[in-house]
Amino acid sequence: MLAVLFASFSRVASEIQRICFTKDWVVVISTAEKVKLEKVNSMLMAIDQSSSLILPVLTGRLLDSFPWEIVCGSIIAYNFASWIFEATILLRLYNTTEELKSKESEIKSDDELRGLKDIACNSVNLYFKQTSWMAGFGLTLLYMTVLGFDNLAASYGQRHGMSSEYIGYFRSFGSLLGLLGAVGFQFVASKVGLLWTVMIGLVWQNVFINTSGVAVLLPGSTMDVSGFLSNTTFSSWTQSVVNQIAQPETQDFVTVPYDQVSFSVTLFFIGISLARFGLWLADPAITQIQQETVPEHQRYAVFTVQTGFCEFFSIMKDIIVILLPFTSLFGLLTLGSCAFVFTGFMLNVFYHIKCGVSCHNKKMHMPKEADNEMSELPERQSLVEKTNGKLEE
Template sequence: MEKDIELTDLLNTEDNQELFENGPSLHHGKVPLETVFFARRLLYVSHFFAQFAEIAWQFCLTLFLSACTHYQSLILVSTYGLSLGLAVCFGGSKIGRFIDQTDRLYAARVFIWSGNLSVVAATAFSFILLSQSDELGPTEQINQDEILENSSWLKRRFNGVPLNWSSVLALIGIHVFGSAAQVLAQGFLVAVERDWAVVLSRSAAESLSANEPNRDDVGHSFSIWLSDTNVAMKQIDLGCKVAAPAAAGLLIPFFSGEATPSPHALRWVCILIGIFNTAALVVEYVCTARIHQLLPALANKEAGLENAWQNDSCIGMESRMENKSMQRSPSALRRLSSELGIYFEERPVCWAGLGLALLYLNALTFGNGIMTAYLLYRGMDLSSVGALRGVASAIGLCGTFVYHLSASRLSLEATGMWSISYQLTCLVLCILSLLTSVKRWAFILLVGGVCLSRIGLWVFDIAVTQMQQEQVPNDRRGVVGGVQQSLNAGFGLLIFVLGFFFPHPRDFFVFVSTGFASVALATLLFAFAVYRVNK
């Protein structure tokens, strides 16, 4: 099955040009299989640009906020992460309900336009902040340390942060628009990964059954297509996590002439990020519109189609009644309670999802900015940090191939169980890094444990995602996906709460211990889910 994601290659053949210009022709009421292939490749293109733009933006923003304190504090990285977590935590379920109740194409366009324009606004505020940060140099910050030595606890937390009015307004703008961009990006991810990919895979399975009338394993074909699509999209995610930080880590020092760039050297990167997100907006908009045109099933959000596959008519009717009840209720607390109720009714997959959410209570990753800021504090240059993040993502990319092999031989439950256990074993190396006094070995154990654990992390992530896709009915998929994103963000923001109370990089041992404990608890929860399945 083709997984090429180059847009120009998609339009080179006459068949693909005809599909792009004229739309699909129907065969016995089914979409031709070649049309589904083409739609899936367009889905990959849209997903690639969305993920590359998002990852490049988040990586560069971590550098912007760290540079504002001249790499001497985790406080801005922590407050930004906390604002992201709160926004997704409280907005995730509402986004999920919006997805369930709104036309698929309209929802996707809202996420694309609003999300990318929010990033552009946040980069403009970042430019202002970086322009102001050079007014307070490292020497002045050292003097400020002496002044604040006997000051209040709160003032010491914000030591080194530029606090003039223009910088404060810029920081507020970054936190507000950056949080909005994250919520909208998660909404687009839920819509595409949890919904569009399922409809596409179902269309492929129906096309196969139309081409082979004697075929009686349509459900099996659906599962294979869905698994292949999930793996390919995760490979795109991880490929972007390799390319975007590595490119930034190499190109920023090249253009700035500094291994650890100053705020002044970083401000022009803001303009490049804004330009790239504008270009990504155009590509995502065109691709999603064309996919929607190619697959008529995307225009149908009735629960009946899903019921035909999963025999969940009673559940679907109950869910619709709950939806109407919640629409009548003005109470946000009641809506939240109902959404959590819907999520936890999906047993035992809810326990697997809760285990996945617990993995976000873990700073042992290059993705949340805290470990990046810690390595910069310990003297590692930016190019090395970017390269290590790329290595970790490349190892995680191997996990997608491992998942494909494992899922073809084992059940999803068995695949998830061995992968989360493997991740926990790798993080033992990070705990050992706290016990050695040799700096070089501590680095090797810490970075090695984090990098090796990526295989287990992504195998587990894909396994739980597919369990939810296959076991959650169509008319609940948006709510369950939104609540899952909220839970992920809720646990993730706890890391940044820790960063607020332990802002100095020398307290990184707190994050190492917390990360190991969270993965251990996730292992126990998933083991309970497997027990409930087998009971």
């Protein structure tokens, strides 16, 4: 219970730090240092993916070779050391960047102060008033999925005889592709712009996510929805859920050699791995679109709501898994995940169409100043007419 409590507080603090640094600070720093925002976002994503490249294989080796107590202690020590290192870097960065210590626009009146209070109270409304909300909300839908390298997919593989080390290889392969996507983001964005980068990334992701969806329909898959419905009553289902929560199953599954793992399961993990390239090509592109279109004084409120939606869909996914903790239904959850990923893609398609489709203009997502000029046109026209009238007199 204490472990869950401490992990929850740690997660909250981590999310606050991540929002501040990766969504707001990077914009200020890139402007102060006169570095392209694409390059900064790409470097941050590359560092994140690099850390995920080696650790999965190392963790898999530790889990297969040492008791859980030793592995747990090692992870705690690593996290504590990395926390000290990260805090030192952030503090030094803050002290050496003057632009981080002051806002671009200062509050000059009570009206502006009331406006900021309204923003704090109506962050969700503010979020949906942004021109880029469809792109951001489409990204949040990608969290409503079991098709990630978390404990759900790992448990699915282990139930089919995959060892932790074998799963770790797939995780590292997926992280490598994610690293390539993060590094390639700045080059793709510089060539075709952010909107087309999002399209390329999400099309790639959907192709291989749907490959995982097809995998659960192939022979060798344990998906059996009709069998579950015919052999399960409401009372037996609720009792199974309660038992799973009260007495979680052991993680000591029987493993088989690599060449004896079902092709369906292997294809499932291949699809997840290959999809990482598209995800980490589109993710920084969508984030940068929001960074460039959301005003500075609204940026933290908007990205807080963005993170809230991400966590909401992630929690909803976890609740559904808790209510349906059956291997025979995991394929159904996989197909549902494919549907949510596709919906997120379609929202970005609609946003792209709304901004305008162009193969030359790389800034189609930016708010058009022409709208403000058009709103002032009647006043200017009236002023010109009055001036002409006086000249004629």
